[in-house]
Amino acid sequence: MLLSDAQLEGLRGRLIVSAQAYPGEPMRHPQTMAQVAASAVIGGAAAIRVQGLADIQFTRSAVDVPVIGLFKDGHDGVFITPTIHHALAVAQAGAHIVALDGTRRERPDGNTLLQTIAAVHKQSGALVMADCGSLDDALAAAEAGADLIGTTLAGYTGERNKTKGPDVDLIASIAQAQLGKPLVAEGRIHSPAQARAALDAGAFSVVVGTAITHPATITGWFDAALRG
């Protein structure tokens, strides 16, 4: 699905909301996630990030903002849209932007990140967001042709400590590297102030997931505060 330069530019300085429910959870239903996505758009989300082919399809029908799609397979190692096969399926489902593992780790299908990105570009109209875990990942992903660079995997690959909130130092260092690609701050952004800080550190746009769309976790934060 094609995203014009103007549409991509429209995400500058804006909020992207990630709507994901995890295996076995009550809200794990494509229609539910599409409804959550549509609610986020009412609140000001300039784009939506969703996981799973059906969620991408339902969300495309429910919102008129760009959709970032991903396909999680497993939960450790390379699991975010890990292969060319997964990436093309995400594009086929209607994602404007295919989010995929953008680390320097070996991929399960043996293809390089460059080959994976090239396949998406050649066989679909979708852009590619590389979910990175470090500055070195970001440098390599930009070199490999990623259209957007995300900090999604900071704290999840062993290269960076898992900060309590967003890894603002990483956001700042990728921004300072001036890669010429939109930098999407993502991961553990739990408050409006943290979202603002990510933007001030040089992000092009900011993804918030859990703090907006994951009621079980949000409820737990409040519950823990009351229990002291």
Ligand SMILES: CC(=O)N[C@H](C=O)[C@@H](O)[C@H](O)[C@H](O)COP(=O)(O)O
């Ligand atoms: C590491 C990983 O698997 N991240 C996933 C990527 O899509 C999602 O589980 C996160 O919810 C998403 O990145 C948004 O981050 P947060 O929910 O922290 O605002």
